[in-house]
């Protein structure tokens with residue numbers, strides 16, 4: 001069976017879990033504690049040399065890392081990945097968009113606020129310039145999504161694809177980075193549309209792990 005190396009609170013891992021639940025595909029979950037340095041250990045770097053989650057071990061022993069690559073692999077020959085070349089190129093385009101303009105901005109704001117543990121405030125209590133800058137860039141990313149979604153239900157074609165699922169995750173958690181989605185009505189409708197799909201799972205709704213590390 002395929003095996004996912006997973007942090008529950010990682011948005012990039014949630015993307016892969018969402019894809020798996022939409023597919024109804026069983027998998028083994030290895031739960032990693034992100035607050036240890038296990039991902040930097042030699043044991044884990046043998047799984048992913050970059051020391052990052054998610055990583056997916058395939059039945060034949062090969063390992064894939066990076067949420068976009070894993071999502072692309074898992075959805076071959078399914079409705080979540082178009083079969084035609086232009087449709088697949090559009091998926092790649094929106095996966096790149098997510099990594100550059102959503103994950104690294106909206107996702108980074110969440111990371112600064114929730115994981116760096118300072119609530120986004122520097123030692124003097126003022127909002128950190130770094131947080132303000134990633135929020136500014138995040139609003140650029142959200143504005144691009146809002147424009148795309150203004151007259152359509154999903155990012156590509158008529159149904160949900162991995163472009164939607166991957167972009168969904170950090171946008172859905174924007175409030176955790178103190179980013180307000182009020183100015184983006186099309187995005188808010190799209191989030192609700194995705195959350196109403198039968199394959200949707202909340203971030204914390206995970207199968208029991210087969211292993212815990214460390």
Ligand SMILES: N[C@@H](CCC(=O)N[C@@H](CS)C(=O)NCC(=O)O)C(=O)O
Pocket residue numbers: 007010011012013034039040051052053054065066067068099
């Ligand atoms: N581009 C990668 C980014 C992966 C990434 O940054 N993962 C973070 C968690 S969201 C991580 O593993 N951090 C390592 C650590 O915190 O030890 C992807 O989409 O999967």
